[in-house]
Amino acid sequence: MEMTLLLISFIFHGISFIVIFLLYQKLKSATEAESQFEKRISEVEDLFNSYLLELKDENKKFLGLLTHLDHLHQDEADDTDQATYKEKQAKVREHVNVQSDEINTEKSFQYERQALLTKAEKQVENNSLEKIQVKDNIDTPSIESQIMHLYSTGASIEEIAKKFNRGNTEVELIVKFNSLNERINT
Numbered sequence: 001m002e003m004t005l006l007l008i009s010f011i012f013h014g015i016s017f018i019v020i021f022l023l024y025q026k027l028k029s030a031t032e033a034e035s036q037f038e039k040r041i042s043e044v045e046d047l048f049n050s051y052l053l054e055l056k057d058e059n060k061k062f063l064g065l066l067t068h069l070d071h072l073h074q075d076e077a078d079d080t081d082q083a084t085y086k087e088k089q090a091k092v093r094e095h096v097n098v099q100s101d102e103i104n105t106e107k108s109f110q111y112e113r114q115a116l117l118t119k120a121e122k123q124v125e126n127n128s129l130e131k132i133q134v135k136d137n138i139d140t141p142s143i144e145s146q147i148m149h150l151y152s153t154g155a156s157i158e159e160i161a162k163k164f165n166r167g168n169t170e171v172e173l174i175v176k177f178n179s180l181n182e183r184i185n186t
Contacts, residue, residue: 040184043180044180047173047176047177047180051169051173054169054172055169058167058169143164143166144174144178146164147160147164147171147174147175148174148175148178150163151175157171157172157175
């Protein structure tokens, strides 16, 4: 009788050690996954910060251009030739429209960044590290996929930007994001 109780005790001790070991392994894998996820978040934040710094530089150049164009505008107001003045004014408006489109793109990226960070924070809180999947429309490829296709065939960022009437920084950001996603998924 004592032998049976002793044997049952050893069996329960063995089972409890196995369960403790399995729980320890799960905890360890969860903490590793969380640290990798936080690393990915910091990489994305660094990428956004570099993009914003590039945008600030472009905005400074744009403001300098506007100042220069304002001086030209004042000089042109003195000229009697209205045709050249109107042509230059149309070019200025076109350039301002392109720059305002880039600024609007920056704002949309900031909203997307905030949405991604909010989703990431919720995932960390729930300890559920799901992969975010993006479904592309098979019939019409997105601009991003077209940009990546041209980039993979060897086209430069400037050529791609001209083809899609986008800014160099925007095309460069799309290429960086997709290469970052490829690195994360592998």
